[in-house]
Amino acid sequence: MPEANPPLAEIKKGKLMAIKFPNTSNGVKQKFILISKRLILSLVFSLMLFPAMTAAQKEDKGQSREGDRGGEKFFQRTQLRHNKKVCDNPAADEAACHARVATEDANPKAAKTFIAPSGYGPAQFRGAYGVNGIASSTSPRIIAIVDAYDHPSIKNDLDVYSAQFGIPTLPNCNVAIASSPVPCFKKVNQNGGTNYPQQNAGWALEIALDVEAAHALCQNCSILLVEASSASYTNLLAAEDRAAILGAKIISNSWGSNEFSSQTALDYHFNKPGVAITVSSGDSGYGAQYPASSRYITAVGGTSLTVNDDNSYGGETAWSGSGSGCSLYETKPAWQKDASCAKRTVADVSAVADPNTGAAVYDSVRYQGVRGWFQVGGTSLSAPIIAAIYALSGNTASPSIPYISVSSTPSSLRDVISGSNGSCGGSYLCTAFPGYDGPTGLGSPNGFGAF
Ligand SMILES: [Ca+2]
Numbered sequence: 001m002p003e004a005n006p007p008l009a010e011i012k013k014g015k016l017m018a019i020k021f022p023n024t025s026n027g028v029k030q031k032f033i034l035i036s037k038r039l040i041l042s043l044v045f046s047l048m049l050f051p052a053m054t055a056a057q058k059e060d061k062g063q064s065r066e067g068d069r070g071g072e073k074f075f076q077r078t079q080l081r082h083n084k085k086v087c088d089n090p091a092a093d094e095a096a097c098h099a100r101v102a103t104e105d106a107n108p109k110a111a112k113t114f115i116a117p118s119g120y121g122p123a124q125f126r127g128a129y130g131v132n133g134i135a136s137s138t139s140p141r142i143i144a145i146v147d148a149y150d151h152p153s154i155k156n157d158l159d160v161y162s163a164q165f166g167i168p169t170l171p172n173c174n175v176a177i178a179s180s181p182v183p184c185f186k187k188v189n190q191n192g193g194t195n196y197p198q199q200n201a202g203w204a205l206e207i208a209l210d211v212e213a214a215h216a217l218c219q220n221c222s223i224l225l226v227e228a229s230s231a232s233y234t235n236l237l238a239a240e241d242r243a244a245i246l247g248a249k250i251i252s253n254s255w256g257s258n259e260f261s262s263q264t265a266l267d268y269h270f271n272k273p274g275v276a277i278t279v280s281s282g283d284s285g286y287g288a289q290y291p292a293s294s295r296y297i298t299a300v301g302g303t304s305l306t307v308n309d310d311n312s313y314g315g316e317t318a319w320s321g322s323g324s325g326c327s328l329y330e331t332k333p334a335w336q337k338d339a340s341c342a343k344r345t346v347a348d349v350s351a352v353a354d355p356n357t358g359a360a361v362y363d364s365v366r367y368q369g370v371r372g373w374f375q376v377g378g379t380s381l382s383a384p385i386i387a388a389i390y391a392l393s394g395n396t397a398s399p400s401i402p403y404i405s406v407s408s409t410p411s412s413l414r415d416v417i418s419g420s421n422g423s424c425g426g427s428y429l430c431t432a433f434p435g436y437d438g439p440t441g442l443g444s445p446n447g448f449g450a451f
Contacts, residue, residue: 082108083355083377085283086367087202087231087255094231095255097147097206098280099380100321100355101367111368112375117360119375120307120352121165122216125359125385127311129351130447131392133167133219140183141391143214144224144248145384146239147255148231149200151207153364155185158223160362161212167219177224178247185211187225190239192246197229204365209376210254210384213359217388224248231255237269244272249396252387253297254280254380256289259328263290267330270296276396276451278387280379281347282323286422286430286438288346293327299346300386301440302353302379303416316444317432318419319354322379323347324438325429338436340427349450350416350440351382386445393448412449416440 082105087097102118104110126133135141151157155172162169173184189196207225214223226243228235236255243251251272256279270277270291277297282289292299302322306314326341338345352358358377365371390396416432421439424430428437436442445451 081105081356084109084111086205086376086378086380090231090257093233095148095233095236095257096231097203097255097380098283098378098383099202099206099209099254099376100283100358100378101205102355102358102375111370113370113372114360114375115373117164117362117373119358119360120305121360122167122219123165123311124307125213125216125352128305128307128313129217129385129389129445130313131217131389131445133217133392135218135220135392135394137220137394140180140220140222141218141250141394142177142222142224142246142248143218143384143387143391144226144243144246144251145207145210145214146226146228146236146243146251146253147203147207147210148228148236149198149203150196150227151204151225151365152196152199154187154204154207154211154225157208157362157364158185158211158215160364162215164362165216167216170215170223173222176246177222180222183220183222185223185225187227188242188246190226190228190235190242192242197227199365201365201367203231205361205363205367205374205376206254206380208363208365209359209361209380210252212361213381213384214252214388216359217385218391221388221391233266237266240269240277244275249275250387250391251275251277252384253278253291254378254383256280256282256292256323259288259290259293261329263293264329266291267294267296270294272296274396276387276390278383278390280323280353280383283321283353283378283380284323285321286325286424287323288325288327288344289323292323292346293330293344295330295333295344298386298390299348299441300379300383301347301350301438302377302382303350303440303444304354304419305352305357305444313414313446316350316352316414316416316440318350318416318421318437318439320419320421322350322353322421322439324421325424338428340429345429345438347438347441349386349413349442349444351385351444353377353379353382386451389445389448390451393451395451412446412451413443414446415443
């Protein structure tokens with residue numbers, strides 16, 4: 001122990017109480033100096049520790065506790081700040097996927113992977129939206145997922161997801177999916193064959209999100225993944241048609257683009273009576289996108305979702321990225337009654353899309369050089385959630401436009417009343433209010449009674 005400055009040395013070791021002072025006036029002075037030093041050091045330490053403690057407390061608050069949750073394995077609920085869009089901006093005549101992935105704090109452009117799943121899993125989705133995940137049907141209901149390009153290992157990744165969360169594994173279909181007596185998984189190209197398109201890392205992450213979210217919400221539904229040859233409207237809409245031809249009564253679409261004047265000429269691809277079609281409203285905030293603005297589909301907006309520790313619903317606000325607005329081109333359907341949009345208004349309903357409250361997704365295709373567990377959101381998440389809830393309800397045959405059913409049973413929806421996705425003069429088109437609003441539509445599911 002150096003003699004030069006024993007009090008400070010002792011302070012550093014936290015042994016102030018053990019220090020003895022000479023019983024002199026000089027000793028009193030030394031004691032005063034020491035107490036002053038102690039106060040200053042305490043203050044400095046407090047200031048140094050305070051931000052660290054608050055950060056740690058935030059982290060603790062944001063992470064789930066270990067343990068079994070309703071038979072499903074635990075996940076990690078992390079508060080994230082940064083995310084990026086997964087797919088490139090669309091070229092002319094193309095659509096982009098509507099997924100956003102959580103990124104590294106130190107590099108907001110770099111996708112972040114996790115050792116353990118981060119984000120909501122099946123128990124949280126089903127708990128928050130009040131569904132048990134089992135469709136009451138003797139013949140499996142088919143949820144079709146329409147995306148672009150190939151995910152070569154999607155079946156493997158779905159199996160990893162199922163095992164992680166302790167939900168049933170979907171076997172490959174060994175007969176035509178529409179005649180399979182048991183729920184199964186099938187991947188086809190836009191012609192219904194197995195000569196798959198090329199791989200695309202961004203769309204592969206989108207595919208993983210869609211397939212895993214659909215299975216999380218409906219565990220005994222069959223899943224038909226239809227892979228378009230590219231992200232062109234020509235190919236994506238060929239895949240849309242193929243999904244219906246192969247027997248899907250629910251089709252989920254998590255892609256779109258800005259509206260364009262010729263879009264209504266494409267709408268017949270979505271006019272499929274008896275088939276419930278969901279489309280993500282977009283991740284760019286206020287502004288209607290296509291095909292979310294098609295009058296034949298259910299446009300799905302996005303929320304930020306809180307789930308309680310017991311997996312019950314904890315509240316929702318409009319997600320800032322959720323697409324919404326008044327279509328430039330689509331005739332207003334008779335069933336839309338909102339006042340400030342003479343044409344079709346987006347969205348119809350909503351579910352979680354905020355990447356910060358997003359889904360745990362397993363993807364073995366390297367995206368930006370990394371693979372494994374990602375945390376992913378965007379309205380690419382809310383669209384397959386709503387698609388799966390249509391599947392759980394089984395109500396796709398009548399009415400042919402599912403939104404009519406949505407409108408008729410508002411008690412089965414939770415009204416979202418706060419949050420905004422942009423500037424529109426403060427109207428309901430970009431601001432969540434009690435009742436219908438653009439970013440969240442009529443609200444989010446509370447059971448499947450509205451669908
Ligand atoms: Ca509302």
